[in-house]
Amino acid sequence: MKIFKVIFLLSSFIVFGQENLAIDRLYPTQELVIKQHDDWGAGNYKKVIEEFKSNPLNYDDIVFLGNSITAGGKDWSKRLNYPNIRNRGIGGDVTNGVLARTDEITYFKPKAVFLLIGINDLWNNNDTYSSSEYIANNIKKIAQIINVQTPKTKIYIQTVLPTDKEKHKNNILKINEIIKANEKENPYQIIDLYSIFVNENGLIKSGLSTDGIHLNEKGYDTWVEFIKPIVYSLNL
Numbered sequence: 001m002k003i004f005k006v007i008f009l010l011s012s013f014i015v016f017g018q019e020n021l022a023i024d025r026l027y028p029t030q031e032l033v034i035k036q037h038d039d040w041g042a043g044n045y046k047k048v049i050e051e052f053k054s055n056p057l058n059y060d061d062i063v064f065l066g067n068s069i070t071a072g073g074k075d076w077s078k079r080l081n082y083p084n085i086r087n088r089g090i091g092g093d094v095t096n097g098v099l100a101r102t103d104e105i106t107y108f109k110p111k112a113v114f115l116l117i118g119i120n121d122l123w124n125n126n127d128t129y130s131s132s133e134y135i136a137n138n139i140k141k142i143a144q145i146i147n148v149q150t151p152k153t154k155i156y157i158q159t160v161l162p163t164d165k166e167k168h169k170n171n172i173l174k175i176n177e178i179i180k181a182n183e184k185e186n187p188y189q190i191i192d193l194y195s196i197f198v199n200e201n202g203l204i205k206s207g208l209s210t211d212g213i214h215l216n217e218k219g220y221d222t223w224v225e226f227i228k229p230i231v232y233s234l235n236l
Contacts, residue, residue, distance in 0.1 A: 026104040027053050034097045036121055036129045041092025048090045049101065057108040061086045062234065065105065066116040067093040069161065072214060079224050080231050084111075094120045095138035096129070102142065106149030112234055113146055114227070115139070116158040116193070118175055119213065122168050132171045136178035140186055147187035155187055156230065159194035162204040164212030169202040196226055 027049050037045060048071075057063065062085045064076050070089030077085040088105070090097065098117050105113060121135045129135075143155045159176040162169070176194050183190050197219070199205045204212060208219035215223070 023056055024053060026056070026107050028100045032100060034094060034100060036094040036096050036124055037092060038120075038124050041094070041097075041120065041124075044092050045090055045097055052088070052101075052104065057086055057088075057104060057110065058084065059108050060084070061108065061110045062231070063088050063105055063110045063113045064116075065089070065098060065113055067091060067120055069119070069213075069215060070116055073220055073223075079220065080228060082231055085231075092120060093117065094124065094129075095135055095142065098142055099138060099145070102145050102149075106146055106153075109150040110153050112154040112156065112231075114156045114158060114191070115142060115188075116160070117142070118160040119163065119168075119172070122171050123213075130171075132174035132178065136175045136182075139175070139179055140182060140188075143186055143188040151187075154234065155189070156191050156227075157188045158191045158227075161193055161213075162198040162202060164203050164209070166203070173202065191227060191230065193223060193226065196222060 028045075030046050030049075034042065034045065062076075062082070064070050064073065064085060065088045067089055068091035071087060071091050073079060073087060073089070076087055077083055088101075095117050098115070118135045118139060121130050121138075124130065139157060143157060146153055146155055157179055159179065160172050162172060172194070176192075180190050180192070197204055197208060208215060208222060210216045
């Protein structure tokens with residue numbers, strides 16, 4: 001009897017170890033370098049990836065995916081009063097950073113993904129990677145990869161929010177124009193957040209941001225009220 005117990009425990013340990021190894025492989029390694037990241041973003045990316053590894057997604061979650069603007073929303077289930085919404089925002093992240101971490105998303109086959117990404121690509125001002133076309137194409141690529149790997153997942157691309165920086169205004173507009181113009185031929189639905197955050201000058205409305213890019217509580221409330229009908233429609 002003792003021999004059978006030992007064999008069972010060993011088998012369980014091996015299976016559990018294999019499962020952990022399989023989960024670990026879903027995440028970027030600590031050696032990965034994303035050229036678009038600035039120094040702070042690169043360090044934060046590695047730190048938060050380790051946090052994600054210790055608390056992986058569950059099957060059929062709703063995933064909010066993006067950078068610090070998404071991360072700053074913290075508990076999206078609480079904000080939206082809706083179960084099983086997981087925050088996969090990383091402060092400082094860029095489109096190539098999201099592309100490098102889609103394996104976790106697709107492995108767990110979420111019910112829906114809400115993506116907001118692109119502003120740090122512009123903010124970090126790397127000429128090779130910061131053109132509106134490059135950023136918009138990466139956003140489309142993220143949606144395409146998720147769709148191929150988990151075709152039942154609904155994909156919502158949220159338009160890049162305006163900032164208080166005049167120099168980014170036209171590029172943000174161009175990114176949003178590209179992803180909206182390509183909506184019909186791609187596996188995503190646009191949520192035009194930009195339209196409710198922008199003022200008459202093409203900049204972020206006053207009172208919605210802490211620093212001209214990150215949102216305050218009023219900004220998050222504005223976001224939540226805009227997307228709540230879409231989130232609640234997922235059960236219909």
